[in-house]
Amino acid sequence: MLLVNTIRENYDTVLTGLKKRNLPNAESILAKVLELDQSRKDTQNQRDTLQAESNAISKQIGMLMKEGKNAEVEQIKARTTEIKEQIKTLEESFAQIEESLKQLLYTIPNVPHVSVPFGKSAEDNEIVLQNGTIPTLPEGKLPHWELIKKLDIIDFELGVKITGAGFPVYKGKGARLQRALINFFLDEALKAGYTEIQPPILVNEDSGYGTGQLPDKEGQMYEATVDRLFLIPTAEVPITNIYRDAILNESDFPIKNVGYTPCFRREAGSWGAHVRGLNRLHQFDKVEIVHISHPEVSYQALEEMSLYVQGLLQKLELPYRVLRLCGGDMGFTSALTYDMEVFSAAQERWLEVSSVSNFESYQANRLKLRYRNADKKTQLAHTLNGSALALPRIVAAILENNQTEAGIKMPEVLIPYLGFDKI
RNA sequence: AGAGAGUUGGGUGAGUGGCUGAAACCAACAGUUUGCUAAACUGUCGUACGGGUUAAACUGUACCGGGGGUUCGAAUCCCCCACUCUCUGCCA
Numbered sequence: 101m102l103l104v105n106t107i108r109e110n111y112d113t114v115l116t117g118l119k120k121r122n123l124p125n126a127e128s129i130l131a132k133v134l135e136l137d138q139s140r141k142d143t144q145n146q147r148d149t150l151q152a153e154s155n156a157i158s159k160q161i162g163m164l165m166k167e168g169k170n171a172e173v174e175q176i177k178a179r180t181t182e183i184k185e186q187i188k189t190l191e192e193s194f195a196q197i198e199e200s201l202k203q204l205l206y207t208i209p210n211v212p213h214v215s216v217p218f219g220k221s222a223e224d225n226e227i228v229l230q231n232g233t234i235p236t237l238p239e240g241k242l243p244h245w246e247l248i249k250k251l252d253i254i255d256f257e258l259g260v261k262i263t264g265a266g267f268p269v270y271k272g273k274g275a276r277l278q279r280a281l282i283n284f285f286l287d288e289a290l291k292a293g294y295t296e297i298q299p300p301i302l303v304n305e306d307s308g309y310g311t312g313q314l315p316d317k318e319g320q321m322y323e324a325t326v327d328r329l330f331l332i333p334t335a336e337v338p339i340t341n342i343y344r345d346a347i348l349n350e351s352d353f354p355i356k357n358v359g360y361t362p363c364f365r366r367e368a369g370s371w372g373a374h375v376r377g378l379n380r381l382h383q384f385d386k387v388e389i390v391h392i393s394h395p396e397v398s399y400q401a402l403e404e405m406s407l408y409v410q411g412l413l414q415k416l417e418l419p420y421r422v423l424r425l426c427g428g429d430m431g432f433t434s435a436l437t438y439d440m441e442v443f444s445a446a447q448e449r450w451l452e453v454s455s456v457s458n459f460e461s462y463q464a465n466r467l468k469l470r471y472r473n474a475d476k477k478t479q480l481a482h483t484l485n486g487s488a489l490a491l492p493r494i495v496a497a498i499l500e501n502n503q504t505e506a507g508i509k510m511p512e513v514l515i516p517y518l519g520f521d522k523i
Numbered sequence: 524a525g526a527g528a529g530u531u532g533g534g535u536g537a538g539u540g541g542c543u544g545a546a547a548c549c550a551a552c553a554g555u556u557u558g559c560u561a562a563a564c565u566g567u568c569g570u571a572c573g574g575g576u577u578a579a580a581c582u583g584u585a586c587c588g589g590g591g592g593u594u595c596g597a598a599u600c601c602c603c604c605a606c607u608c609u610c611u612g613c614c615a
Contacts, residue, residue, distance in 0.1 A: 144573055148584040155584090158596040162541040173595080180595045347570085468571095478570080 101205040101465055103480070104137045117211030120218055120427035129208060136201040143197060147190040154183045206315065210462040212427050213399075213436035219426025226426065228438070231410070232419030235445050235501050243446045244496040245377030247503065248274065251523055254378070254495075266367070266382035273523045277498075277510075278385060280517035281491055282360050285387035285412065289488060292408055294358035294389060299338030301361050302329040307341040310467045312433045322364050331364035335388035336485045340463065343392055347478055348471040354401060355392035358488070360385065378492035379451065385491040391484040392469065395461065398482035399436075402458045405486045406438050409454045412489055415513045418497050419443040421450065435460045438486075442493065446500035451493040456486030499523075 107114050107130055118126040157180050164173050217226045248254040253274025259267040270278050286296060308314035308330055313321060322331040332338060339359050348355075363386050389408070393401045406422065413420040425437040434457040441450035461480035464470070470478040502509040507522040515521050 141573065144584080148573065151585085152583055154595080159541070161595050165541085177595050184595085 101202075101462065102208055102211065103461070103465055104133060104201070104205070106211075107133055108137070114211050118208065120212050120216060121209050121430075122220060122428050123209065129204065133201065133204055133208075136197055136204065140194065140197045140201060143190055143194045147187060147194055150183050150187050150190065154180055154187065157183075209432045210435050210459065212430060212434075213458070215424065216430065216436055217424065217426045220428040221426075222429050224426040225429055225439070226424040228422040228424050230419075230421040231414070232417070232443075234419045234443050237445055237500075237503060238505055241446045241500075241503060243377065244444070244499040247499045247508070248377070251508075253277070253523065256377075264382070266380070268378070268381065273518075273520065276518055276520075277495060277514075277523075278491060280514050281489075281494065282385060282387060283517050284514055285488060286358060286360055288412060288415075289358035289387065289389060292356075294356045297335075297339050297342070297357045297359040299332075299335060299342075299359055299361065301332050301338070301364075303332055303337050303341065304329055307337055307344070310341045310344045311337045311463055312466060313337060316432070319368050320366055322366060332361060333365045334363050334386065334487075335359040335361040336390060339388065339390045340392075340467065340483055340485065343469045343481075343483075344467045346469055348392070348469075348481060350394065350471055350473065352471070353392070353394045353481075354397070355390075357390045358387060359390075360387045362386075363490075378496040381492055387488050389486050389488045393482045393484060394471070395479070395482045398458050398460065398484060401482075401484055402436065402438075402456065405456045405484060405488075406440075409440050409456060409486055409488050413440065413442060413453075416494065416498065416511045418494070418501065420453075431455075431457065433457075433459050433462050435462065440489075442497045444493070444497045444500050446503070447496075451497060453493045453497075454487040454489050456484070458482065458484045 102114070111130065115126055115130060118130075123129070157176055161173050161176065164170075164176075217224060219225065242250070245256075251273070253270065253272055255269045255271055256265075258269040259265075262269065290296060302324060305314060305328060308318075308321070313330070313333065321333055323329070324331070338361075339357050342357075343355075362383055364383050365381075367380060367382060389405060391398075391401045391405065410420065410422065420440055420442045423439040423441065425434075425439055430437050437455055437457040439452050440454040440456070441452050443449075444451050460482050463483045464480040467483070469481050469483065471481050473479050498511065499508055502511070509522050510518055510520065
């Protein structure tokens with residue numbers, strides 16, 4: 101969430117930013133925030149003053165009792181009862197004000213970076229670049245959901261039997277392709293200086309709040325209700341939460357972590373005709389990169405991540421494009437997001453395979469992720485993350501784009517990992 | 524899962540009702556000394572939210588696993604919860 105100080109000190113920037121987000125009533129929301137913050141301060145001030153008085157009296161009682169002046173003690177005790185009443189009232193309204201303020205702040209999305217285009221939907225995203233050649237496919241080309249059936253490498257019906265829709269079973273070369281991609285992505289990340297992390301894939305409530313899945317997107321996660329744990333929708337959640345409540349040193353930067361995990365998404369209400377096959381699943385594999393960055397260089401880090409992800413797509417010989425998301429399409433917590441899309445040649449569609457975002461201090465504020473600057477003051481760090489990469493749509497594109505009469509050719513870089521060169 | 528013990532600042536660890544935001548030691552940081560390193564010595568050394576200041580200085584409040592209670596006053600007493608350790612059981 102945003103810092104109230106940011107809202108107060110950069111009011112105009114915040115307001116224009118929120119308008120880019122198409123947030124209705126931005127003015128009145130911000131006004132309410134400032135108002136609540138002011139009454140929070142006033143209330144705290146009153147409470148603290150009374151509390152100070154009460155503390156002084158208690159100290160005095162201690163001394164009087166030591167001197168055996170019990171009559172005087174009884175006298176001033178009466179005064180504290182009065183003060184205590186007042187403190188209690190103030191305490192209650194203070195808690196109430198703080199809670200309303202917090203709830204209100206939760207409803208305010210991050211302020212978009214200046215380069216984020218205005219716009220309402222995916223239509224308005226800006227195409228930054230396009231790279232690679234779109235293949236011409238032979239007669240009788242098939243979409244991946246036909247290919248996997250024909251080749252018997254991914255089985256959706258079997259997944260339905262075991263679990264339900266959206267939980268495919270990968271078999272034979274299909275399973276080996278998954279494993280090869282995961283290893284390839286992790287090895288590439290190591291070469292690029294990332295530290296490999298294997299986090300838990302169930303997280304507690306605090307972690308959900310830390311990265312912003314809670315309280316709003318509760319319905320998007322599977323929950324183990326008995327233990328009040330959530331299956332992660334992305335490795336971003338556990339890997340970023342490593343740094344919850346941390347105070348780093350400037351010398352700790354940059355922090356670059358990579359982790360492979362399965363991801364679980366309920367995807368409630370987001371199914372339709374265009375999400376056949378591997379395009380949308382409840383469980384899928386993803387390798388995620390997470391940066392914790394010094395605020396001054398977080399946008400350099402974002403570019404670095406974008407180039408890194410593009411490099412992976414180039415190595416996999418997939419045609420791709422990079423989009424800068426518009427204010428209306430960007431995630432709630434992001435300040436700037438690049439989406440990477442690959443062209444899946446049989447479906448003739450662009451598929452999102454990565455989303456690289458700078459959250460600036462928005463997540464860090466919830467996480468209480470700070471660092472100590474040269475003046476020994478604590479400052480919020482910046483967090484960034486991106487998929488590198490999400491597997492299912494990569495698999496879909498590899499299968500569709502590389503189909504030949506002789507079978508599906510595997511990308512050169514994967515062959516050492518696969519142990520075969522076509523399916 | 525059952526029984527017992529525990530949870531204090533970056534670490535070890537003292538503290539059983541007021542003089543404790545918290546001893547001592549270690550680590551860290553700055554300085555003195557030194558041919559260099561080491562040692563020794565001196566100092567600094569929690570977080571959050573307020574007040575104050577151009578900025579500091581200074582100052583108020585809260586925080587000793589989390590929440591609640593008793594009390595004029597709680598790290599210290601009581602209750603609930605979480606977690607950790609030991610033993611027993613079970614198990615990949």
